[in-house]
Amino acid sequence: MKIFLILTALLLTTHSFARACSDVSEFKTHTIGNPVLKVSPKYPDSLSSSMPSGCAIVEYRLIEKPSSNGKALIPADIVIIESSQNAFGLELQKAVEKWLFFTKTHPDYQSLVFIAKFDFVVE
Numbered sequence: 110m111k112i113f114l115i116l117t118a119l120l121l122t123t124h125s126f127a128r129a130c131s132d133v134s135e136f137k138t139h140t141i142g143n144p145v146l147k148v149s150p151k152y153p154d155s156l157s158s159s160m161p162s163g164c165a166i167v168e169y170r171l172i173e174k175p176s177s178n179g180k181a182l183i184p185a186d187i188v189i190i191e192s193s194q195n196a197f198g199l200e201l202q203k204a205v206e207k208w209l210f211f212t213k214t215h216p217d218y219q220s221l222v223f224i225a226k227f228d229f230v231v232e
């Protein structure tokens with residue numbers, strides 16, 4: 110069994126028994142951020158047999174990473190805005206907490222809110 114985790118800004122087709130998340134383009138006030146260090150979420154063990162696919166969307170702000178001298182940013186105030194199952198949202202939230210960004214790629218980071226969407230698929 111292969112597990113694929115897909116970071117996407119597009120709505121992917123899901124199985125009919127899994128509720129699909131919104132297309133992130135519906136969140137017009139948000140910007141998708143691209144981390145330089147991205148940890149992928151784990152597929153929830155509790156869902157592998159009952160729900161082979163699903164999705165989650167989180168929203169977050171970026172703050173300066175302590176002791177980085179203003180060169181690195183980390184996600185803060187991470188909120189699950191949509192999830193086909195709670196477990197998908199919680200796993201994505203845990204992964205996003207570990208992401209790292211550079212300030213030079215997000216010069217206006219203090220005024221932006223970012224979103225990330227993951228589609229969880231088991232094949």
